Amino acid sequence: MKNIKKYHLIALFSLLLSSNLVLAQSHKVQVLVLFHSDEGGTYEMAKEVAKGIESEGVATAVIKKVKETNNPKFKDVPLATVDELSSYAGIAFGSPVYFGNISTAMSEFLAKTTGIWSQHGLEGMPATVFMSSGSGAGRELAMQSFWNSLAVHGMVLVANGIRGYEDLDKTIPQGNTVLGTTSLASLKNVPRPSEGERNLARLQGQNFAQIALALQSVPKRKVVAAERKMEWDIYKVMQDKNITLPTIPKPAGNYRPYVRTGNLIYINQYAMGKSGIVHPGKVLVDVTEEEVKEATRVTMLNVLAVLSDALDGDLNRVKRCVNMMGVFNAPDKYTNHALLMNAASDLVVELFGDKGKHARSTLGASSIPGNSPVELMTIFEVE
Template sequence: MKKLSTVFVLILLLKITTVMAQDTKAKILVLIHSDNGGTYELAKEIASGIESNKNVAAVIKQVKGSSNPKLANIPVATVDELPSYDGIAFGSPVYFGNISTGMSEFLSKTVNLWTNHALEGMPATVFMSAGSGAGKELALQAFWNSLTVHGMVLISNGIRGTDNINKAIPQGNTVLGITSMASLKDVERPTKDERGLAELQGRNFARTALALKGTFSKKQTSVTISEKSQDFDDLLKQKNIILPQVPQPAGNYKPFVRSGNLVFINQVALKEGKILNPGKLGVDVNEQQVKEAAKATMLNVIAVLKEAVGGDLNKVKQCVQLTGIFNTKDDYTKHADLMNVASDLTVEVFGEKGKHARATLGASSIPVNSSVEIQAVFEVE
């Protein structure tokens, strides 16, 4: 019995030691926007340098989804997760002496973090992928300005590593952070030296982040931040949902009408200029074809809605009502099953804001021989 007690104590001590070791390990986010993969290549070297310190872990995420095969599998970060890290290394292409549009849009969504002082005292470092190299210092300084407003502790790259770089070719080294001059011909970018400098920057940053761990408060913000900061364009890409062009009216009416904060939309199953699966259920088309038509119709509704809110689906507050009208025979009763496709798509796109009141009914015919028509009401900002 005494031996069993001793074994139990040893196991308990081992678990406690493991938990304490995990708690002392710093976690750093390498947050990037990358167009052609140059910034991502630097990010991998930064992360490698960070993880050369056994007490620090690095995770690479991007601010928005990308169709570039090199970047397709990199997870997308949310604004509200930023305070959970012990440090953040920011990477971006240089856009005309400034940070990239993608990174700028992401940072513009951090207002709630700023008002809650959620990033104050957290260490940050920056790196960039430049074109010709012109404007790289201006861009790095612009990055620093944005992070300074948050009260982050900015860690420069200093002059480390300059003794060993090849000075026969232009290199992207700066004291503010490593860059890579991506557009120069006949030289692989990032160069071997630029990669080495990025690795050194990661090492230096990891050491500082580990030293500062626990010295600043990780203030968690409301979960509503993630909902407000959701980039619907990225969400649609991730879910492989492609919105069609807004169908043009076939008569003297508008695709939508806004009255106060309500938007009213009616659409049929138009796809690429033609009615998808036209006709009457049970005569010309089957249930599966009508469900496909219902999905196409709802995509048209969302495309019109996006136009109604000026391209920003973040302004949608609630799907209030959907009404599905189906071209069916008199004895058909499973209208709700057909409409579930449209309802499920709405919730998939808008989450809780997509849950709605609903009506479904049959009709002896529908304009332009569509098998379905959907009427929608949305509340918007």
């Protein structure tokens, strides 16, 4: 009889243990690791912070960048939007050090959070900071600058203290600070981030995940509205239609990919693809109308890639496509230019809805640079 009770107690204990494990797993919090990186140093730190966040199984890390980039190391990392920030249990911010301050791209992203700030959307949310610096000069000044911006939001600032100091290799310069981990990127006596800096970043992430989990039980102010009421989300449309933006073509001369004056952005592009001009030549002489329409769509995607860069990766800031002109490489007697132009017009309306409806003109040319079948000239009004 005693043995039966003993086995019952063991079974009950095992059941409670497994139930608690399932409960803990089902209550994982989601933490955003938000970064900007130039050469990849901050991105490497972001990955280590994310590993630390997930190391004890209490949190899931989501790595996102604040600006589009052509750097192959992280060009495929998802782009963050301001509107999603308040949905996380905590945010770990990473940036290069720019003259004792945060990077321009990170500063511009934070400048777009005034709507969330006015709605108290980040109050009480934990935040931590990590950075990549050059020699280390100005890094703590930059950290404090970062903290100032986050303090305005009422975020709970989580410092790193002297965590991990005991295990550091003290024979080489390291990026440890009490405010958060840094990497001394320009000191190449060892690969950077160093193993010590990587370990500090993992420990910072590990501690931050525990803080984020603990603060989930604290009641938070309900966010009435995000920065912008999203009636139409171009990124949702692009995802549903499996549309991705290409790498921005490099200028072929002494000019800029775009020019902004006031709230208008001017962009000209031609049919440059990954391997050169798409369907080069003259319509109905070298290429078919269908091929030119395909090239026109590629050209329009190039325009949108440049526009995204001009808007720091946030195409939802487009208020209207104002005007488009299509120039087609065509024989003298060709008259079907409008049919070819529809490939660009249809794509813009497909992605932007009513905001994509624009004025336009089309014309033919005896030649186009690079023997491109099409060139597009566009004007967008933006926030």
